Amino acid sequence: MQHIFAELTDLLGRERVRRDLRDRLAYAYDATGEKHLPDLVVFPETTAEVAACLRLAREHGMPVIPRGAGTNLSGGTLPLDGGMVVNLVRLNRIRHIDPDARTALVETGVVNGALQQAAAPHGLFFAPDPSSFKVATLGGNLAENAGGPRCAKYGVTANHVLGVELVLADGTVVELGGSVEDAPGLDLLGLAIGSEGTLGIMTAATLRLTPLPAAYRTMMAVFDSLPNAMAAVSGIVAARIIPAALELLDENTMSAVRRSNPAVAFTGAALLLIEVDGEPAELDAQVSRIDEVVRRHGAGEVRLAGSEAERNALWAARRAAYPSLAQVSPSVWAMDVTVPRDRLVPMLNEVLRLSALHGLKVYTVAHAGDGNMHPTIPYTPEDRPRLDLLNRDIQAACVALGGSITGEHGVGIEKLSGMGVQYGSDVLTWMQAVRQVFDPDRILNPGKAVPGGGNPHDHSP
Amino acid sequence: MIIRPDSPAAAAAALAGTDGPVCIRGAGTRTAWQPLPAPGPGLVVETTRLTGPGDLRPDNLSASFLAGTPLSDVHAQLQAAGLWFPVAHCDAPEATLGGCLAAGFESPLRFGYGPPRDWVLGLEVATPQGLIRFGADVIKNVAGYDLVKLHLGAWGRFGLITRATLRLLPLPEASHTFSQTFTGPDPLQVAGAAETAVRAALAAGARPAALELIGQPDHLRLLVATGTGNEDDWQAYSHQRAAMTARYPWRLKLSLPAPGVAAALGLLDRALSGLDWAVAGHAGSGIFTAWWDDPAGPAPALNRLQAQAQAVSADRWFVVAEGAAARAMTGQPGWVSFPPRPPRSQDRLEAALRAALAPGNFANPHLPSPTPEARS
Numbered sequence: 004m005q006h007i008f009a010e011l012t013d014l015l016g017r018e019r020v021r022r023d024l025r026d027r028l029a030y031a032y033d034a035t036g037e038k039h040l041p042d043l044v045v046f047p048e049t050t051a052e053v054a055a056c057l058r059l060a061r062e063h064g065m066p067v068i069p070r071g072a073g074t075n076l077s078g079g080t081l082p083l084d085g086g087m088v089v090n091l092v093r094l095n096r097i098r099h100i101d102p103d104a105r106t107a108l109v110e111t112g113v114v115n116g117a118l119q120q121a122a123a124p125h126g127l128f129f130a131p132d133p134s135s136f137k138v139a140t141l142g143g144n145l146a147e148n149a150g151g152p153r154c155a156k157y158g159v160t161a162n163h164v165l166g167v168e169l170v171l172a173d174g175t176v177v178e179l180g181g182s183v184e185d186a187p188g189l190d191l192l193g194l195a196i197g198s199e200g201t202l203g204i205m206t207a208a209t210l211r212l213t214p215l216p217a218a219y220r221t222m223m224a225v226f227d228s229l230p231n232a233m234a235a236v237s238g239i240v241a242a243r244i245i246p247a248a249l250e251l252l253d254e255n256t257m258s259a260v261r262r263s264n265p266a267v268a269f270t271g272a273a274l275l276l277i278e279v280d281g282e283p284a285e286l287d288a289q290v291s292r293i294d295e296v297v298r299r300h301g302a303g304e305v306r307l308a309g310s311e312a313e314r315n316a317l318w319a320a321r322r323a324a325y326p327s328l329a330q331v332s333p334s335v336w337a338m339d340v341t342v343p344r345d346r347l348v349p350m351l352n353e354v355l356r357l358s359a360l361h362g363l364k365v366y367t368v369a370h371a372g373d374g375n376m377h378p379t380i381p382y383t384p385e386d387r388p389r390l391d392l393l394n395r396d397i398q399a400a401c402v403a404l405g406g407s408i409t410g411e412h413g414v415g416i417e418k419l420s421g422m423g424v425q426y427g428s429d430v431l432t433w434m435q436a437v438r439q440v441f442d443p444d445r446i447l448n449p450g451k452a453v454p455g456g457g458n459p460h461d462h463s464p
Numbered sequence: 465m466i467i468r469p470d471s472p473a474a475a476a477a478a479l480a481g482t483d484g485p486v487c488i489r490g491a492g493t494r495t496a497w498q499p500l501p502a503p504g505p506g507l508v509v510e511t512t513r514l515t516g517p518g519d520l521r522p523d524n525l526s527a528s529f530l531a532g533t534p535l536s537d538v539h540a541q542l543q544a545a546g547l548w549f550p551v552a553h554c555d556a557p558e559a560t561l562g563g564c565l566a567a568g569f570e571s572p573l574r575f576g577y578g579p580p581r582d583w584v585l586g587l588e589v590a591t592p593q594g595l596i597r598f599g600a601d602v603i604k605n606v607a608g609y610d611l612v613k614l615h616l617g618a619w620g621r622f623g624l625i626t627r628a629t630l631r632l633l634p635l636p637e638a639s640h641t642f643s644q645t646f647t648g649p650d651p652l653q654v655a656g657a658a659e660t661a662v663r664a665a666l667a668a669g670a671r672p673a674a675l676e677l678i679g680q681p682d683h684l685r686l687l688v689a690t691g692t693g694n695e696d697d698w699q700a701y702s703h704q705r706a707a708m709t710a711r712y713p714w715r716l717k718l719s720l721p722a723p724g725v726a727a728a729l730g731l732l733d734r735a736l737s738g739l740d741w742a743v744a745g746h747a748g749s750g751i752f753t754a755w756w757d758d759p760a761g762p763a764p765a766l767n768r769l770q771a772q773a774q775a776v777s778a779d780r781w782f783v784v785a786e787g788a789a790a791r792a793m794t795g796q797p798g799w800v801s802f803p804p805r806p807p808r809s810q811d812r813l814e815a816a817l818r819a820a821l822a823p824g825n826f827a828n829p830h831l832p833s834p835t836p837e838a839r840s
Contacts, residue, residue, distance in 0.1 A: 008770075023756075027636060067785075087564070101721055103663075103721070103722065103723065104721040104722040105722065106721070106722075112476060119601060122788065147606065150604050150606075154488065154603055154604055155603065157605055158582055158603070159577065159603070159606075161582075161610065161613075162578055162582045171809070175809050176809075177809035177810055177813070178810070179590070179810060181510065181782060182721075182779065182780045183717075183718050183719040183720055183721055183722075183750055183780050183781060184579070184719050184722070184746075184749050184750055184751050185570075185579075185717070185751055185782065185784075186575075186782060187782060187784050187801035188615040188801070188810055188811075188814060189614065189617065189618055189814050189817070190568075190581065190614060190616055190617055190618075191614075191811075191813060191814070191817075192613075193581065193610045193612075193613025193614065193616075194609050194611075195611065196610065197606045197609070197610055198609055209525075214671070237523050240523060240525060240634075241522070243525065243634035243635075243637070244634075245633065245634070281671075282671075284530065290781060311822050318797060325512070341600075341602045341603075341604045341605060342602065343521065343524040343526065343601045343602055344523060344524045345521055345523035345524045354530075360476045370604075371605050373602075373603045374524070374602050374604070375602075375603075375604045377502050405600065405601050405602075406578075406600060406601075406602055406608050407600045407602050407604070407605035407606075407607050409605075409607050410604030410606065411604055411606060412604060412606070413606050414606070414607055414608060417609070419606070422607060422608060425600075425607050426607070426608065427597075428598075429594065429596045430596060430597070431594060431607075431608075433596070433611055433821060434608045435607050435613070436817075436820040436821055437611075437614075437817065437820075438609075439820065440813060440816040440817050440820055441813070451607060452609075453608055453609070
């Protein structure tokens with residue numbers, strides 16, 4: 004340990020290599036709430052420094068845990084077995100925005116929100132906007148293939164990346180994809196995006212930017228039954244409308260939001276927040292059709308934001324959901340299942356049934372427009388055995404309906420056991436083989452993303 | 465021996481336990497690019513009987529089709545249900561869905577809707593180990609690595625795509641194609657006028673689905689499509705591209721920062737000066753295809769183009785010589801890409817993945833690696 008510490012200090016200087024307990028504690032956690040102490044934390048500022056750190060880690064057989072802002076919800080940035088946290092936040096330069104080509108060349112420690120601010124004067128934005136966009140780094144977004152409310156219309160992060168600079172486990176720097184469209188060769192970029200730091204460390208990326216919409220229309224509809232709200236979702240799709248956002252809060256969540264934020268006074272069994280964007284003339288027609296659809300499906304209260312302030316107020320209710328649940332209990336288990344959109348109603352019914360079966364209250368928030376649900380369960384340590392069963396059963400139900408155990412949060416450590424539910428051994432064998440090619444010594448984020456194959460932290464059945 | 469399986473199970477049976485060499489193909493519309501069947505007792509597995517009605521899920525905006533279904537048939541089935549796969553193609557109408565996906569085909573609609581890889585949710589693939597299902601019928605799936613994308617553009621090297629699940633949109637209610645023609649004796653002036661028109665279309669706040677350029681250096685036509693574009697116009701566009709492919713022996717693809725119309729045509733004009741040539745381009749995305757004739761072969765023009773692209777655009781460019789041009793350069797079908805930078809580490813990763821996931825390099829072994837160095 005002393006040896007690698009000295010070598011890293013020679014490389015980066017004393018200030019950018021930390022091993023005091025206070026510093027290690029600051030990087031022992033992520034948004035899951037679990038804690039595992041790293042041995043070291045380093046702060047490289049260039050791709051070459053990241054590569055040098057990886058070469059040293061490999062020489063010393065030390066695990067490497069890449070980290071952005073630490074906002075991930077699946078344990079992907081936890082140093083399970085100690086090791087070296089490579090904190091990328093100092094790789095924070097926006098190197099170039101090309102408004103003609105609608106691309107941005109960024110370092111991966113840039114915060115998503117900072118890129119949004121830099122792109123806006125050009126009339127552009129970066130479409131992926133996870134809820135944590137104000138603090139989450141683009142590198143984290145890419146490593147997790149982050150989602151957000153806008154995926155139904157704009158797609159996931161992978162759809163907005165042209166190329167990345169990736170440092171492999173042996174310190175080799177490769178360019179996957181490119182700075183222009185249609186790089187030749189296999190789509191290794193597609194493998195890297197969403198690989199949760201297990202195939203390499205992304206240090207720079209060329210991102211595709213999108214023209215800002217000319218206008219928005221934001222609506223809220225409250226229903227007296229959850230099935231009616233979900234039927235309205237199907238009705239909106241059937242009306243040939245792809246909203247930019249179509250968010251659902253169930254009754255439990257609405258009640259938690261009301262308790263923590265009395266200004267939000269919506270009461271009902273389910274709430275839909277619907278936002279469409281585009282040209283104003285098209286939007287007015289879409290709003291009329293949506294209004295007709297939601298009322299036909301029993302919406303009691305329908306509100307259209309008449310100003311930016313009203314739009315923000317409607318979004319505040321949605322954005323308050325997770326913080327409100329955190330006030331219900333110190334520990335909250337956030338699930339991330341995704342089902343085909345025509346299976347949302349059976350999935351919601353199954354969640355309700357399983358909630359009753361296991362005796363744990365479930366609060367559900369959903370990106371209904373893309374089938375991504377977040378059943379969220381406040382719990383105490385005593386609840387843990389029941390929570391594990393509920394978690395297992397909800398994952399199994401979603402897979403039985405043709406879905407995925409994770410739509411945007413990633414596998415991390417939380418969902419390793421579910422990978423065997425979603426995939427057969429054939430697919431998992433392929434994933435292990437891919438990992439073996441990129442990182443034969445398994446030093447990159449060990450114990451995450453893909454179970455088995457000699458994974459020392461794999462406790463999956 | 466040629467086998468034409470009529471079900472995914474039959475395709476898997478044909479490949480069971482094989483260590484190759486197997487030539488995997490769809491309707492054979494890109495034989496100039498495809499590997500040739502290996503000499504001797506090699507097997508050819510063709511997907512043209514893997515057809516049938518798709519499994520449509522309108523409320524999920526998705527559908528699954530067997531891989532041998534012609535892409536034109538996929539579009540027809542979806543259109544009848546008010547659905548749309550926002551991926552057009554410029555190949556022969558009999559080109560199969562699986563073949564298009566395996567070949568990493570281009571879509572003129574990519575400016576408005578992104579490349580085809582953004583619209584594939586899942587694949588079923590026949591391998592020597594059996595049928596494997598990758599992905600899921602959902603838009604958001606981050607469970608493990610995205611192995612669907614590994615098969616797209618891989619030319620069947622990891623197995624035979626037997627079924628694809630596609631992400632869809634509602635069929636647009638209104639679609640139009642506008643065209644504008646630019647002519648003149650000076651190719652650079654023609655290119656400049658076309659670029660001005662492209663920039664004007666973008667600056668006006670329009671959100672076209674496609675911005676396509678096609679013609680000769682002294683006569684270019686710009687197609688601006690909204691919605692799906694006009695079907696007749698797309699057919700005429702496809703025919704014009706097919707005519708260029710039939711007429712000229714050599715073909716290349718050039719990528720530059722978008723829109724790059726003047727830059728691309730300037731580079732091509734200098735590299736192909738004095739030769740007979742034609743061009744088509746996804747002008748909104750900076751991707752151009754050029755066809756040309758040169759009795760001296762493709763190498764002189766490709767070498768000139770590389771040198772000038774590097775001078776004009778630093779590292780922000782790719783050139784890929786395709787089909788016969790690649791064959792003339794390397795003695796192999798397929799493609800050859802530039803810049804031939806120092807052996808790219810990606811080549812090493814590609815070779816290792818093929819060794820790990822396609823044991824014995826069983827499928828389409830005659831496909832070249834993407835850069836000359838990797839082959840040497």
